[in-house]
Amino acid sequence: MDLKYIGYNFTVLPKEPGTEILIAQLGFAGFESFVENEDGVTAYIQEVDWNAEILEDIQILNSKEFEISYVEEVIAQTNWNSEWEKNFNPIQVDDMVSIRAPFHENPNLKYDIVIEPKMSFGTGHHETTHMMVQHLLEMDLTNKKTLDMGCGTGILAIFAEMKGAQPIDAIDIDNWCYENSMENVERNNCSQISVYEGDASLLLNKKYDVIIANINRNILLNDMQSYMSCLNENGTILFSGFYENDIPILDAEVSKYGMKIDKIIERNNWVSLKYIFE
Numbered sequence: 218m219d220l221k222y223i224g225y226n227f228t229v230l231p232k233e234p235g236t237e238i239l240i241a242q243l244g245f246a247g248f249e250s251f252v253e254n255e256d257g258v259t260a261y262i263q264e265v266d267w268n269a270e271i272l273e274d275i276q277i278l279n280s281k282e283f284e285i286s287y288v289e290e291v292i293a294q295t296n297w298n299s300e301w302e303k304n305f306n307p308i309q310v311d312d313m314v315s316i317r318a319p320f321h322e323n324p325n326l327k328y329d330i331v332i333e334p335k336m337s338f339g340t341g342h343h344e345t346t347h348m349m350v351q352h353l354l355e356m357d358l359t360n361k362k363t364l365d366m367g368c369g370t371g372i373l374a375i376f377a378e379m380k381g382a383q384p385i386d387a388i389d390i391d392n393w394c395y396e397n398s399m400e401n402v403e404r405n406n407c408s409q410i411s412v413y414e415g416d417a418s419l420l421l422n423k424k425y426d427v428i429i430a431n432i433n434r435n436i437l438l439n440d441m442q443s444y445m446s447c448l449n450e451n452g453t454i455l456f457s458g459f460y461e462n463d464i465p466i467l468d469a470e471v472s473k474y475g476m477k478i479d480k481i482i483e484r485n486n487w488v489s490l491k492y493i494f495e
Contacts, residue, residue: 221264222292225272229257230284233486234460235277239285241433242275249391253343257285264291310350316372319404328379332370332401345431345457348482348489349373352455356427358382364425366444367432367458371398371412374429375405382427383409390416417443427453431489434459438470445474450494453479457489464488 225248229235236258240251243260250261262271272278278285307317307324314328323329346369353373359381365374368387377385387398387410395414402410413419417440426449430437437456448454454476456467461483468478471492480491 222261223264223267224259224261224290224292225287226259226290227257227285227287232257234462235283235285237433237460238277238283239275241435242277244433244436246271246274249393261292308347310347311354313354314350314376316350328376330372330375330379331404332372333397333404344484344487345489346372348484348487349429349431349455349457350376351482352480352489352491353377353380353429356380356453358427361426362424362449363427364388364420364423364429364447366417366420366428366430366440367436368398368412369394369431371401371410373431374398374410374412375401375407377427377429378407378409379405385410386423386425387412388415388419390414416440420444420447423447424449425452427455429455431455431457434463434467437467441470441474445471445476452494454492455489456492457487459488460486461488464490 227239229239236253240258240260247266248260248262252259277283305318307315307321309315309324309326313326314330315324315326316330316332317323319331319333350373353376358377361382363377363382363385365371365377365385365387368374368389371387374385374387389395389398392414395412398412402412420443424447428444428448430444437458444454459467467490475495476492477495478490479493482489
């Protein structure tokens with residue numbers, strides 16, 4: 218029997234920051250994958266995890282600040298990958314990094330990352346993944362113990378290994394992302410990456426030189442203490458998954474731990490922050 222998903226195609230006005238808030242709230246409700254578009258976002262949840270009241274606790278749907286409508290549909294898993302293949306276009310970052318599916322031609326750049334296009338987040342098409350790759354491009358990761366938190370497809374962990382990081386932990390709370398990361402780690406012949414399914418509780422007694430966290434703002438703020446407690450002295454942390462107007466909120470929290478912004482990358486109102494110790 219084919220695994221089925223329920224998809225909700227949301228139209229959101231204003232799109233920013235409405236879409237970000239909606240994704241965060243849907244994630245807590247059990248939705249496991251999101252594809253943003255010009256009008257809003259399409260969110261997916263496994264049919265076995267769905268119930269008719271699934272949207273009742275999504276607070277933003279009752280907010281007077283946003284106009285949100287949606288259309289619901291049942292999606293057969295067998296059709297999903299073919300849809301990805303039709304819509305998944307290879308990308309290049311700064312003429313140095315190619316991110317492509319196995320069926321795309323290799324452009325022979327310095328770094329070539331092959332990602333099987335499935336439902337996990339982080340194919341590189343999203344602005345936040347693109348910006349995180351740009352940060353990592355500039356960093357010396359040689360022998361740096363690295364964490365990719367909320368790893369999605371595992372793309373950032375894979376690129377970190379290509380840049381010399383070791384050992385690397387990749388963690389995601391979603392089972393689909395965990396399995397997809399395992400596949401992509403193998404596909405890219407990585408040997409320094411350990412993939413785990415879980416949340417920030419897995420960070421207890423861990424230590425890292427570099428932390429990569431491409432997650433939404435609310436989760437970043439909620440788990441900040443966990444991140445900071447496992448960051449080594451003189452360590453670096455990269456954040457993304459939020460908008461430019463979220464910077465003051467995030468920075469107020471991070472600065473409590475003696476860190477300062479070293480670099481900001483902005484892409485279509487999304488931002489990525491690099492933090493170092495003062």
